[in-house]
Amino acid sequence: MILQDERRTPKRRPFRNLLAVASAAVLLASCGGGEEAEAGGPGGRGGPRGPTQVGFVVVKPGSAAIQQSLPGRVAAYQVSEVRPQVSGVILRRLFREGSFVRQGQTLYQIDPSVYNAQAAQAQAALQSSRATAEAARTRASRYRPLAEMEAISKQEYTDALAQARQADAAVAQSAAALRSAQIDQRFTRVPAPISGRISLSNFTEGALVTANQADALATIARLDPVFVDIQQSAADLLNLRQALARGGTAPTTAQVRLKLPDGSYYGYSGTVEFSQVLVNQETGTVTLRARFANPQSLLLPGMFVTAEFAQAVNTAAFLVPQQAVTRDPRGNATLFVVGPGNRAVQRVVVADRTQGTNWVVTQGLAPGERVITQGLNNLRDGAEIRPVPASAPQRLRPPGVGAAGANANRTGR
Template structure:
């Protein structure tokens, strides 16, 4: 019983000793008032310099075909055969439809017969004129008879030329009974069937051919943005660049190929207030289809006076203004309002509010106040932990102090 009482007394004394030591340690850190640590706040900074940043824009766009051709008949007749498979790729010059050629064969034969008759008449007229020539010199016939013979020979030659043209016209019409493909591309559904009557001046196309490789992408840019860009180029704040365009497909993925800008329209659309910029894209798999809406991303110019600031350094105030902290005179924190309208990778592109060589705070900004004293160090600097003094126990407390309490 006595041994148990002694053990309880020893345990109580040890607990009181530990409580006393713990209170002494806490009062030493807080200064006895329960406040936080005193002294300047350590912050990490980066030094910013002016550099070049592309002016990247995301604009709405629409795919249009590189070439589109409506197949129309150039002669009238009945369709005998359709010589293509709907939806297939046809080659330029390939015969698509066969129109009944019987009428045009007869016209061509008649034109050839008329030509032969005209040649015979011309030969007779030239022979008569040649015979009259020595006779008129001998005054055996009148000059008027010779003049008439020469005129008839010339008229006969003209008739030969006319009939020759008629033969060529008849041959052309006969050739047009085979309706060819004007371009290479993918053909649509046929609007006529075999046995249908078609005319040379009909308004409805027989079919439509669309070339899908390459394709055009028409990008819509507002006239105000284009004016701002041109003013920036004129003032020297930006330099032009060869625009390589990337497009985002309706499913959110990026198209595998990049395109290049072909030209920009010089007329503003009165209904939308936009200017059309046309880019050309390869389309070997026919993934881009005419009429498809996409989003185009490209750089029209390079801003030569921009600052690239890590995104972690920039925040937004309640009004939406971009702000950051810089190291001010006397190692004081200064809050700065900047203009940062776009990002580039992991950086904000700052166009106003900074000067070359300023130190922008990127680490330790959570508890900063404007004008607060700080201890700036380069961002991401490793923190050096000093070893405890010799003879110290756990936590750097001398071993003897634990015994003394």
């Protein structure tokens, strides 16, 4: 009997394997049909669970700043070259190179001996002129009564009076020469014309300097505040002005942020003070000048930075949440709106920049349209939908799990 049972067992195994394969095929077929029904079938219509529920927001025109990111270069607020106004030998340098100097502070002492002598000579000449003028006036005053009595001729009196006046003019001339000599004497001490940071000294003690030399003794730069010269394309500036002329765009006071060469942002914001009226013929750009506070002297003249600012505000733009906008293979921005009959309508829009968490849409939308922001997975153009406000609770399920699969999971618990 044991041998007979062993012979029958191999004959039953193929039948059991065929039955298991058939059961698995039926189960897979039922699951596939449920997914097709859940997805709405080939026609895109809702299955037993109805149309796809989507969340939407109603868009309306708002204000969006037109941001610019342009290269710029730091320039000193004031720059002054220290030059001698008299000739002579430098006796002392009275400042530390690279330090901060104040306006009027003495920087160099030029040998004053020659100019002291000239001032003394001018002082003596003035005293001589005053003495001559006093004698001439006394003579003229004595000749007056004599001329009235005709004791002397009137011509003699006239000549005496003219000599007195010439002597007074000589006094004024000598006084002017004295003042000039005193000015040259004062210029032997070379002062700082402005307050700021001074550069290296180009001349040392003992060097001979002249009043008309080409080389400066040193250079002083005022670094608080500083200017940033921003280069903008003339074509971009023209487009902006045309947009302002058409309307829908309003000018604004440009608050400028600076990105430093290391990628960090400068701690102070600046303002654009003016725009140059000439276009650089070599680069085709226009220079915009912004002013920044620089109390720590972090910005140095010649440093290259990136300026970010808003030149105008678009008052007819739409702010659309970023999750609603996608890109097609050509790079065009697309989104879905709720169309007639509660069907999804795919729309191509113009969205070339972001503002916060929103895309700035300038073309392709109308006020009051409902833009779909939720339920976008596998959404197709023309599909039947059930729109609800984006703030309403949404029914979410894992992707790839259809209604039949969900029912099967619930049944198998």
